Amino acid sequence: LTATAMAAAVAEQLRESFATGRTRPAAWREAQLRGLLRMATEMEAEICDALREDLAKPVTESYVHEISLVKSSCKFALKNLKKWMKPKKVPAGVLTFPSTARIAAEPLGVVLVISAWNYPFLLSMDPVVGAIAAGNAVVLKPSEVAPATSSLLAELLPRFVDSSCIKVVEGGVSETSELLEQKWDKIFYTGNGKVGRVVLSLAAKHLTPVALELGGKCPVVVDSNVDLHVAAKRIAAGKWGCNNGQACVSPDFIITTKSLAPKLLETLEKVLQKFYGYDPLQSPDLSRIVNSNHFKRLRSLMDEEKVKDKIVFGGQSDEMQLKITPTLLMDVPLDSAIMKEEIFGPLLPIITVDKIHESFALINSMTKPLAAYLFTKDSKLKYQFENGISAGATIINDTSIHLTNPHLPFGGVGESGMGAYHGTFSFDAFSHKKAILARFFIGEVKARYPPYTPAKLSIVKGVLKGNLASMIQAILGFPRGGA
Amino acid sequence: MGSLAEERALGYGGLVSDLREVYESGRTKDLEWRQSQLRGLLRLLREKEEEIFDVLCEDLGKHRGESFRDEVGSLAKSVEDKLQNFKKWAAPEKASSLLRLIDSDCSQPVYLAATPLVAFPATAFVMPEPLGVVLIFSCWNLPIGLTLEPLSGALAAGNAVVVKPSELAPSTAAFLAANLPKYLDSKAVKVVEGGPDVGEKLMEHRWDKVLFTGSSRVGRLIMTKAAKHLTPVALELGSKCPCIVDWLDSNRDSQVAVNRIIAAKWGTCAGQACIAIDYVLVEEEFAPILIELFKSTLKRFFTKPEFMARILNKKHFQRLNDLLDDPKVASTVVHGGYFNAKTLSIEPTILLNPPLDSDIMTEEIFGPLLPIITVKKIEDSIKFLKSRPKPLAIYGFTRNEKLKRRIIEETSSGSVTFNDAIVQYGMDSIPFGGVGASGFGQYHGKYSFEMFSHKKAVLKRSFLIEFMFRYPPWDDSKIGLLRHAFRYDYISLFLALLGLRR
Numbered sequence: 001l002t003a004t005a006m007a008a009a010v011a012e013q014l015r016e017s018f019a020t021g022r023t024r025p026a027a028w029r030e031a032q033l034r035g036l037l038r039m040a041t042e043m044e045a046e047i048c049d050a051l052r053e054d055l056a057k058p059v060t061e062s063y064v065h066e067i068s069l070v071k072s073s074c075k076f077a078l079k080n081l082k083k084w085m086k087p088k089k090v091p092a093g094v095l096t097f098p099s100t101a102r103i104a105a106e107p108l109g110v111v112l113v114i115s116a117w118n119y120p121f122l123l124s125m126d127p128v129v130g131a132i133a134a135g136n137a138v139v140l141k142p143s144e145v146a147p148a149t150s151s152l153l154a155e156l157l158p159r160f161v162d163s164s165c166i167k168v169v170e171g172g173v174s175e176t177s178e179l180l181e182q183k184w185d186k187i188f189y190t191g192n193g194k195v196g197r198v199v200l201s202l203a204a205k206h207l208t209p210v211a212l213e214l215g216g217k218c219p220v221v222v223d224s225n226v227d228l229h230v231a232a233k234r235i236a237a238g239k240w241g242c243n244n245g246q247a248c249v250s251p252d253f254i255i256t257t258k259s260l261a262p263k264l265l266e267t268l269e270k271v272l273q274k275f276y277g278y279d280p281l282q283s284p285d286l287s288r289i290v291n292s293n294h295f296k297r298l299r300s301l302m303d304e305e306k307v308k309d310k311i312v313f314g315g316q317s318d319e320m321q322l323k324i325t326p327t328l329l330m331d332v333p334l335d336s337a338i339m340k341e342e343i344f345g346p347l348l349p350i351i352t353v354d355k356i357h358e359s360f361a362l363i364n365s366m367t368k369p370l371a372a373y374l375f376t377k378d379s380k381l382k383y384q385f386e387n388g389i390s391a392g393a394t395i396i397n398d399t400s401i402h403l404t405n406p407h408l409p410f411g412g413v414g415e416s417g418m419g420a421y422h423g424t425f426s427f428d429a430f431s432h433k434k435a436i437l438a439r440f441f442i443g444e445v446k447a448r449y450p451p452y453t454p455a456k457l458s459i460v461k462g463v464l465k466g467n468l469a470s471m472i473q474a475i476l477g478f479p480r481g482g483a
Numbered sequence: 484m485g486s487l488a489e490e491r492a493l494g495y496g497g498l499v500s501d502l503r504e505v506y507e508s509g510r511t512k513d514l515e516w517r518q519s520q521l522r523g524l525l526r527l528l529r530e531k532e533e534e535i536f537d538v539l540c541e542d543l544g545k546h547r548g549e550s551f552r553d554e555v556g557s558l559a560k561s562v563e564d565k566l567q568n569f570k571k572w573a574a575p576e577k578a579s580s581l582l583r584l585i586d587s588d589c590s591q592p593v594y595l596a597a598t599p600l601v602a603f604p605a606t607a608f609v610m611p612e613p614l615g616v617v618l619i620f621s622c623w624n625l626p627i628g629l630t631l632e633p634l635s636g637a638l639a640a641g642n643a644v645v646v647k648p649s650e651l652a653p654s655t656a657a658f659l660a661a662n663l664p665k666y667l668d669s670k671a672v673k674v675v676e677g678g679p680d681v682g683e684k685l686m687e688h689r690w691d692k693v694l695f696t697g698s699s700r701v702g703r704l705i706m707t708k709a710a711k712h713l714t715p716v717a718l719e720l721g722s723k724c725p726c727i728v729d730w731l732d733s734n735r736d737s738q739v740a741v742n743r744i745i746a747a748k749w750g751t752c753a754g755q756a757c758i759a760i761d762y763v764l765v766e767e768e769f770a771p772i773l774i775e776l777f778k779s780t781l782k783r784f785f786t787k788p789e790f791m792a793r794i795l796n797k798k799h800f801q802r803l804n805d806l807l808d809d810p811k812v813a814s815t816v817v818h819g820g821y822f823n824a825k826t827l828s829i830e831p832t833i834l835l836n837p838p839l840d841s842d843i844m845t846e847e848i849f850g851p852l853l854p855i856i857t858v859k860k861i862e863d864s865i866k867f868l869k870s871r872p873k874p875l876a877i878y879g880f881t882r883n884e885k886l887k888r889r890i891i892e893e894t895s896s897g898s899v900t901f902n903d904a905i906v907q908y909g910m911d912s913i914p915f916g917g918v919g920a921s922g923f924g925q926y927h928g929k930y931s932f933e934m935f936s937h938k939k940a941v942l943k944r945s946f947l948i949e950f951m952f953r954y955p956p957w958d959d960s961k962i963g964l965l966r967h968a969f970r971y972d973y974i975s976l977f978l979a980l981l982g983l984r985r
Contacts, residue, residue, distance in 0.1 A: 401942065
């Protein structure tokens, strides 16, 4: 079967399954969510193995950042599903009196989820949880750059969920392109901006709504007067503790004052030595770089002429093992490649400024990131940061942790993406909120209809302006006489 | 930037960068500024009411009764609603800090923080911010409403805005170009007039959001161009809005239904509206009764030609004429059918069961021709709708609660309205927008504000409490602690922690 035929067949099958209505009842949705929950629980060891194979991901990261978050998502959806599915009554207002109004969520239909390689389990399952909770049929295309996880998902999902409505399609660029040529009711893509553009333009052909979870350069501003030790630990946890910097919300670079930089550097080094020892290439707690393409990319960022002498810590790598150690750089030129593209790796440039406020101009000169971080105790600076920096999210005094809160929308803005998910937002992302207005046959307002007369117009004006007398006249069928 | 004429020749780069500068200055974010813009819009609608009636009459032959009801009046009400509520909408919203979780392992419900323990304590909230510089493409049939409603939302949300009115309603476009700069901050709100070439040039640039109201064909072009810059878009497209008319026992009910259907077809821009009733579905036994009622009521309502809008232009007039070309279609006309090419008006025309594969039944009519399609049982209309593209609105006239429920649950559309039509457009409490072929993105009321906002997640922590098991190097005891934390099993966690140093 050619890739085109296969993609068309999958879309067709799912459309048929969805048309039968089986994904609509809460019972079906709950059963799938429980299936996914069981899968994440019973198959923990297998999932960790696949993640280790794909990324050398430490078991702790696999559990904490992927498996337990998927389980939480399932539990949160199970707990809230009935509430989400219930239509919400809203005030109908006087204009259409008497009437009732409500908003009901319905599934979009058949949706396509394209996942990424760095959190291949989480970024596949989390959107799928949302799609299922919202009552859709779904195709999941896991990333081929994480092949062990991809084939594990292809093997496991049919065992734990209804494969007539939830399918996994594996493959690379051509299989993905074929899938994108089909008509979907929504496409949810996690990845980079270049492919995001392609997804959006292919979706345009079918007028398909799209959610894009992209990346960016997430800046960390470090103010003086902070608990440097705690700050350094939290920065390290968000950087090297998250897939060795290969995460969309990893701190990309630091901005701090010239006066604080030496101490910050010293504290970071201490923390790194404590976390990963004196020979980080041997530490089992660091993910490796996903493949040799990315390894070479990161090496070239480090090896650029005007950058390589700015390395102040780390910089070691092992091409055979695809490992690069936590690397700190001081004041690389702003026009260097490492400062122009998203690093997505264990290199952390530190840019110094004279006054901490100058960091804002630097951040605003770049495209809007998925997250922006600030370490400070200064409440005025916090306020200015929250109000002056636009990003998917702004976090004060920590990094990356916001994605564990299911009450916060997780998504980008500008170059970092469009649309959000997690918690209720996942359900919303895959739903259509249908407005339902119910009126009755009583209360005929003659003033609405032609032949239009000045008397009728004055009643309509009054009603629209909220004039009670006009409303009463309208309901009573004024003006009397005539048509 | 140069004059607008120069800008047109130069591709609008200057216009866009000027607006970006204005936005970056923070001027439009200021709540006072937003309030002044909304007030300016209200003043415009009040002071220029007569002129608005004039241009709408010029462009579309709309009677002032219709213009007030559908454009000026409902708009003023909705801008007023935004004035009263925008500060509330713009305020940060606390993301709930307590979550009651019933763990399958525990018999007792456990109250705990929404973020797992590793992030405790933290305050979390959602902060709306403007997207930045946005572009609104309006349409010709409700040229005031479809421009100013989204504009009011974009301004309430704190954006800088470019509005491109449709060139097919030229008097209105000229009116907006002349007056918006007078009543609003002309540095932050721009009107760009012109046709498709201008639209194309504008779309070469990056915008923080684009709203397009119009046809699917152009919608595709807009979205394709937007993709290059990752510009998020909202599309309000057309569709065939069906009206299901159930058997109505009482004469009064039937009359009310007919009144409202007529208003929603011929009383709304002569059927040239995305939410106008496109066609009717009715049981074959009820159809003759309905048709007779239509005939008599139409006669009573449209006593003068000026009470119905005219067709926009020759092209659309010809398009509608051509729908009746096919003799198989023309023979099904049961009322009306007179086309006046000189005045571009078409009398209210009703057809009974034209062929389902004819153009009139496959394309959006957007005119004063009403096909009536009969079914054996009214429930069959649901199956009829399911096999067709999702419309912007589905209407149902019925007292049968079961039928209403089936319509809601078994069909999909932007919205559903029972026992009336079009009125959902003027409401501020429900979202307005399509699904599937009728588009995506919703607005009106608070949704207009949200359409042009980014909901930024904000999380704040202190340095005070640190949980060492968050950090490497990893060992079994730490992993064990993390498991407790992520299972929200705080009792075990607390006991375990007692034995450990920070």
